[in-house]
Amino acid sequence: MNSGISQVFRRELTCPICMNCFIDPVIIDCGHSFCRPCFYLNWQDIPILTQCFECIKTTQQRNLKTNIRLKKMVSLARKASLWLFLSSEEQMCGTHRETKKMFSLEHRYHRHRPVEWAGEEQREKLLTKMQSLWEKACENQRNLNVETTRISHWKDYVNVRLEAIRAEYQKMPAFHHEEEKHNLEMLKKKGKDIFHQLHLSKAKMAHRREILRGTYEELMKMCHKPDVELLQVFPCRTESVLLHMRQPLNLELRAGPVTGLRDRLNQFRVDITLHHNEANSHIFRCGDLRSICIGCDRQNAPHITATPTSFLAWGAQNFTSGKYYWEVHVGDSWNWAFGVCNKYWKGKNQNGNIYGEEGLFSLECVKNDIQCSLFTTSPMTLQYVPRPTSHVGLFLDCEARTVSFVDVNQSSPIYTIPNCSFSPPLRPIFSCIHL
Numbered sequence: 001m002n003s004g005i006s007q008v009f010r011r012e013l014t015c016p017i018c019m020n021c022f023i024d025p026v027i028i029d030c031g032h033s034f035c036r037p038c039f040y041l042n043w044q045d046i047p048i049l050t051q052c053f054e055c056i057k058t059t060q061q062r063n064l065k066t067n068i069r070l071k072k073m074v075s076l077a078r079k080a081s082l083w084l085f086l087s088s089e090e091q092m093c094g095t096h097r098e099t100k101k102m103f104s105l106e107h108r109y110h111r112h113r114p115v116e117w118a119g120e121e122q123r124e125k126l127l128t129k130m131q132s133l134w135e136k137a138c139e140n141q142r143n144l145n146v147e148t149t150r151i152s153h154w155k156d157y158v159n160v161r162l163e164a165i166r167a168e169y170q171k172m173p174a175f176h177h178e179e180e181k182h183n184l185e186m187l188k189k190k191g192k193d194i195f196h197q198l199h200l201s202k203a204k205m206a207h208r209r210e211i212l213r214g215t216y217e218e219l220m221k222m223c224h225k226p227d228v229e230l231l232q233v234f235p236c237r238t239e240s241v242l243l244h245m246r247q248p249l250n251l252e253l254r255a256g257p258v259t260g261l262r263d264r265l266n267q268f269r270v271d272i273t274l275h276h277n278e279a280n281s282h283i284f285r286c287g288d289l290r291s292i293c294i295g296c297d298r299q300n301a302p303h304i305t306a307t308p309t310s311f312l313a314w315g316a317q318n319f320t321s322g323k324y325y326w327e328v329h330v331g332d333s334w335n336w337a338f339g340v341c342n343k344y345w346k347g348k349n350q351n352g353n354i355y356g357e358e359g360l361f362s363l364e365c366v367k368n369d370i371q372c373s374l375f376t377t378s379p380m381t382l383q384y385v386p387r388p389t390s391h392v393g394l395f396l397d398c399e400a401r402t403v404s405f406v407d408v409n410q411s412s413p414i415y416t417i418p419n420c421s422f423s424p425p426l427r428p429i430f431s432c433i434h435l
Contacts, residue, residue: 022074023223026064030057037220119227137212144205146248158191183256251384257411268325273316315428324396337364337431342423361403
């Protein structure tokens with residue numbers, strides 16, 4: 001091949017980032033290609049929308065596709081380079097003046113394979129290991145981002161919890177002063193301990209990120225080696241690096257019981273009934289007919305099948321003014337929600353699916369892998385409290401424009417949604433998803 005053409009051809013097979021021959025080339029939406037590892041490493045900490053390294057056009061980072069044609073051309077170029085090396089004087093048999101036949105031994109099957117094929121196979125194995133490493137690196141980065149966000153908000157969250165406890169005691173007789181002092185001090189101490197644990201967890205994840213990235217770069221360097229050298233390199237082991245991936249901490253800021261909390265709220269107790277057209281077999285009336293039982297767990301309701309099901313149900317009552325309190329029995333279930341909603345939100349969600357949270361003021365419990373997350377809506381706020389395992393109370397104050405949730409068994413406030421944009425009338429809502 002003409003040397004000028006050969007140089008142009010080689011330039012087209014060179015990654016503009018690492019300036020080496022492509023390994024696992026990917027094409028982005030502007031049409032340019034890069035090594036997948038180069039793209040990963042250079043845009044790891046950049047948002048999804050970023051700029052192409054060559055044309056500076058905005059591009060989408062996710063869903064990278066292999067440039068198959070370019071990858072085949074690179075493979076052919078490597079084989080040609082290998083045969084050029086094998087045809088050199090040093091690789092000629094001195095007796096027969098023929099090119100030496102080089103083979104790679106596969107110890108597992110005791111087979112010999114031509115080196116030009118063995119080199120590509122070894123490179124593909126390394127790329128498979130690199131992909132697993134990168135997926136773990138991304139998981140670790142997501143977890144690190146979670147811990148970083150929690151640290152930035154944790155002190156504010158603890159202060160909100162402290163204010164909620166103080167607000168409850170202000171409504172109680174003065175002789176609860178010592179209990180209030182004890183509960184506040186205990187909550188402050190737990191808040192500081194968790195803050196320290198978050199920093200420790202973040203530091204360990206940051207250290208893990210450097211280990212994963214370093215191992216990934218080491219494998220990337222191996223992939224760039226010529227086939228003959230690649231087959232002589234003992235690949236680094238990645239199994240130990242992939243083990244023991246740290247997960248975000250399961251945070252629980254438990255508050256002490258507030259004596260007399262339920263007695264005070266029971267002054268506003270109401271009987272919640274379901275609209276007869278919206279009653280569902282997953283909801284059961286229980287006790288003194290002033291509480292609802294949500295049976296989303298097969299242990300609570302054995303007749304529920306294992307197929308995914310969901311429902312929305314509304315209470316028959318409308319609330320426009322005054323104060324009201326009722327309870328829901330959630331048992332040991334998860335993937336439930338209950339609260340109040342306005343007419344606007346109800347009109348959008350008649351078909352059983354939930355679209356948005358505007359006009360919805362609820363407490364929701366969602367199981368995510370092995371953990372359960374508790375959060376409130378309007379706005380969406382994570383609640384780092386133990387998951388209620390029996391009764392949860394709701395206190396609606398239309399004049400103060402607040403919705404408060406209480407862990408009845410613990411006699412402890414969960415959260416009060418302030419400054420609610422109610423737009424009466426309001427109706428109770430119950431929701432459950434069984435997976």
